[in-house]
Amino acid sequence: MSITLTIFTLISILLISIPTKLQPIQSSIGFSILGYIIVDYLIPKVKDSFIKRGLFGKDMSKIGRPIIPETIGIIPAITYLFLMLFFIPFLFQKEIIDSNLNLNSVFSHSKLSSYLSSLLSLESMILLGLMDDLFDIRWRHKFFLPAIASIPLLIIYNFEFNQTSILIPKFISNFFKFGKNSINLGMFYYFYMASVSIFCPNSINILAGINGLEVGQTIIIVILLLINDFYYIIGYYIENNVLAKSAFEIHQFSVCFLIPFLGISLSLFKFNKFPSKVFVGDTWCYFSGMVFAVIGISGHFAKTLMLFFLPQILNFIYSSPQLFGLIPCPRHRLPKFNEDDGLLYNSFTLYFDSENPNLNSNEIKELNKNLIPIFNFFEKIYLIKLIRNKKGEIIMSSNLTLINLTIIWFGPCNEGELCNLIMKLQFIIGFIMLILRHTLAPFIFGFDNSWSMLNRFYL
Structure with a gap:
């Protein structure tokens, strides 16, 4: 086992340190492997300490209701923050590596403020999520915590970009005679973004309660987002024009956030899947949801992000009669x-x-x-x-x-089978939405920032 660990550690170091044309995605893969190794090492070492400190829960879906350490999501969350801090020199390196390298893969320092504000929002969300795990904050109070955590990101967004227009369907634009397929929301755009930051963490927190589901659903969303990101990245290398370059930079930035996050998520899932050895706590739900929120906000593709949250949206709508008190809502609605x-x-x-x-x-x-x-x-x-x-x-x-x-x-099923079934439904629905996003968008909006050859085909 130690030999395998050593080999993967060396691979991660080589991916991080050796400059190639695949940077910075190559480095993000290296940090992802490193994140998996660190989380895989730390959780077995510290989980008993969580129980000693009173951070534990009973697994209600097991015979004998065994004691399981809780709030373990703080371990991968902190690991991710440190990884992303060490990632900065590799992500924002100077554009003087080699004239033969693809310099478009290197981010300018103008993106550093957005990057740091995203990390600050994630750090704030971890602290607020940990407060909820420690003090069991009431739902009506903690519901708005992600909006508070998103303040650093929204402030920097205002100073750096202040892009407050959103695309609207052609038929709406033609009906109201706007003259263009976008509408400027002004200050209301920031309320819209705050709503995204509220929804993403809370929706993951609501769709939870069985072994592996909190982490499993985030893994599926990450995979769907990465498929979407690489669609644009591949499109840039094929098209290599101004339109494709703009989308390329946004989605490469997203990839650099998501690949290390996927590494820590897979490692946490190893311990949280059925039969669970640890519980992740609200800290993980809020942190993971905020990762998606900051990507959608900084990348200005919140509408696309919401397509991959369709099961969570449906779960929220389906649950709303109980959440808003129209019918009784037990504290635990687990099977x-x-x-x-x-x-x-x-x-x-x-x-x-x-x-x-x-x-x-x-x-x-x-x-x-x-x-x-x-x-x-x-x-x-x-x-x-x-x-x-x-x-x-x-x-x-x-x-x-x-x-x-x-x-x-x-029908009734095993807890592990139930989690896998919901994860499969999440992927199938998300993949269908992904296909619809890149086939119907040019018809609906009259414009799409994907490959221009697709725009020519559809328009």
């Missing part, structure tokens, strides 16, 4: 573990049962009669599972989460 067969089944919200009044407590409320026809319709299209008494009254409804919905569609 119910059956010790007899080791499978996860739907968990339910309880309502007042007129047939068994003695079983009702003060916390159990009667179902709003206006929701009954909606629930009946959702049941018919397999969006909810209902339990009725002999009178036909609804006394239970499945909790409104994508995890529970997946069980309704595919």
Whole structure:
């Protein structure tokens, strides 16, 4: 094992230090390997210390409910920050390496302020996420924490770029006679970006609760973003024009953030996947979501980013009746573990049962009669599972989460299988969105900053 570790360490050092035409992506791969090795080494060393400090939880979906160290997401998060700090000399090196090298792969120092502000936002998010893990901040308070963490990035964005226009579909522009396919949001653009920074971390935090899912969904989003980034990078080497160069710089910048992040994520997933040896905590959910937010904001492609968050968006919409109190929302809406067969089944919200009044407590409320026809319709299209008494009254409804919905569609399953199934759905949906993004965008917007030959083909 030590020989393998040594070999991969040497490979990472060579990738980082030897200048080639593939820089800085080559260096980012080296830092990614290094990040994987560091996290893989640290977690087994420190996880018992977390338990001694009281940072642990019970795995409710295991026989005996074993004690698992929690908040371990702080380890890869801090590792990532240090890696990205050491990455600076390799990312922003002077453009004097060699006249034969491709100097377009070297970032100018004008991007350094954006890079540092992104790291500052990530650092702020880690601290705020750690506060939540330590002090269990209420949901209505912690919901806005990512907006606070995004302030450094938004301030630098205002001074460096201040690009506050967004593309709008052609039919909207023609209908309102704007004369152009963009609209300047002005100061409202920053509220829009703050909303992106709020949504990304919270959406990952909401779609959680089973072994591996918090980390697994971030890995899938990273892969989809990298596919999108390399689409533009390859397009630049084919087209090599001004339009392609602008997109190339943005997406190469994104790649340099994402590849090291993928390395630490894969290492953390090794310990968090079923059967989980560690819990990542809210720190990881907020940190990983903020990584995506800063990439989307600094790269000015937040709309494309949201396409890869479609399962998280659907989960938020699906969960909103419980999140906003229209129906009761238990603190934990995790699937119910059956010790007899080791499978996860739907968990339910309880309502007042007129047939068994003695079983009702003060916390159990009667179902709003206006929701009954909606629930009946959702049941018919397999969006909810209902339990009725002999009178036909609804006394239970499945909790409104994508995890529970997946069980309704595919049936009870093992926790690891359930996580893998949701990850596969995330990738399939995201990949379809990626294809639609690069085939329908020229039709809808009348312009696309991808390969100009594609624009000519579609337009």
